[in-house]
Amino acid sequence: MISIAAISLAIWIFCVFLRGGYWRADVLGDDALPPPAAWPHIVAIVPARNEAESIADSLTSLLIQDYPGRFSVVLVDDNSEDATASIAQALPQRTGSSVPLTVLRGQPLAEGWTGKLWALQQGIAEAGKAAPDYLLLTDADIVYEPGALRNLAARAVSGRYVLTSLMVKLRCESLAERAFIPAFVYFFQMLYPFAWVNDPRSRTAAAAGGCMLVKADALARAGGIAVIREALIDDCSLARVMKARGPIWLGLTRRVRSIRASDAFGDIHTMVSRSAFAQLRYSPVLLALTLVGMALTYWAPPLIALFGHGTARALALAAWALMAVSFWPILRFYGLSPLWAPALPVIATGYMAFTFSSALQHMLGRGGRWKGRYQAKKP
Structure with a gap:
């Protein structure tokens, strides 16, 4: 004993x-950084499957971003069986936003791909027509404060990161969430210490799939999202691919959050x-x-x-x-x-x-x- x-x-x-x-939970991405000499062109790609409950809040938070550079949004409707696409299409008029929004009807799932990555592949192809500097890969349950994209872009440019990711603040209201959500983040940090992820000398690579700002040309040189087409843990798989191309950064945030509810332990x-x-x-x-x-x-x-x-x-x-x-x-x-x-x-x-x-x-x-x-x- x-x-x-x-x-x-x-x-x-x-x-x-x-x-x-x-365990210190002190790597944060919320501090304001000096603006870059030129704000990069960003296209956000949102894969969505049966997200009628959250898509309006999520997309609205993107459409009202206080971002000085060129910015547009591509929603890939991944064969939803609900009103996800129609809700999204009505948002520009409802919000009065001038941010361009493309609602792309997703193709049937291709063999050898996971659903989210197949949707991202289609969104990236659509975004490529505009030749953006960065791609914001985000989820349909994520809500951004108005200045969050500005801070994220400033960090990416200042650090010359090929991947800048935020561990979004997960919903923590129900008993099940209070019992398990902080521990989920704790265990993730234990597996992938953020200080090691952010150290170019370390082999540790990780990202949080809810919010990933990816350098578009670096992703293309790495072979595109197709190189991880079968990955279930797509964020960390992408991080390993991108860290081979340049420095990456991962931190916690209070300014970007998930609104997906986990009310039951199931x-x-x-x-x-x-x-x-x-x-x-x-x-x-x-x-x-x-x-x-x-x-x-x-x-x-x-x-x-x-x-x-x-x-x-x-x-x-x-x-x-x-x-x-x-x-x-x-x-x-x-x-x-x-x-x-x-x-x-x-x-x-x-x-x-x-x-x-x-x-x-x-x-x-x-x-x-x-x-x-x-x-x-x-x-």
Whole structure:
């Protein structure tokens, strides 16, 4: 028991002090930067499938952006079965915006592509007719504050980034969201410490798919979005491709947010299990090692602290304390009580269950389910 507690403590010492300070949640993209000498030409591409509930708010936030340069929006209606396209088409007149909006009817899903990437491929082709400097790849549930694009473009130009991405602030209102959303961002930062992502010397590459500003010519030189056509985790796959072409940047933001609701615990399960097994490269061995590793990291400290004694209990308490302290900054970012921090082992148990479920769904041929499609590679 002493050995297990010592290993758990060593894991948390490494995570807190040697993993890029991921837990501090202090890499932010909201500060105002000096304007560039010339504002770049940007085309936003919004893939949308059955997004009637959110598309008006999302597109309106783009159409009213306070952006000094050339800017236009392409919505790719990915074979929606609701009123997504008609709602979008009415927005320019309703908002009085002068930002050009193209509503593109998507083609049937091509073999070998995931739905979102096929929609993006069509949007990028349409945007290419205007020869933009940057492409804003964003989702149909994302809402931007009026000056958010200006700040994003200024950061991209000043850093000469080929990919500039913001981890949008996710909705965190329901009990399910409060329990799991901050931890989702916490675990993402643990996997991909933002300081390492933003260091050109580091091989770590990641992006957040809700908001990605991509240098158009760099993407074309990399082979276009087709090089990741089958990826379920498309944002991080794109980040790896782009980091081979130049520096990238990723940070948190309060100025760009998702309005997609996850009111039930099943909604969180669907979001995570869609791609969790893909993250493990569909490997049962990696799945088993991950679950054992998470048990050692998240279960051992509280269990030994509660039921152990002596040196083992002291080591476990120290590990649990480091775990809770590391969770507090992202809880504060989301405006939640620090009382959630000691509960990270329980929350991690939920993510372990989601990951196992993801593998099970894949083995049953239902992997990568999203918007009525099963997109994972067949077992």
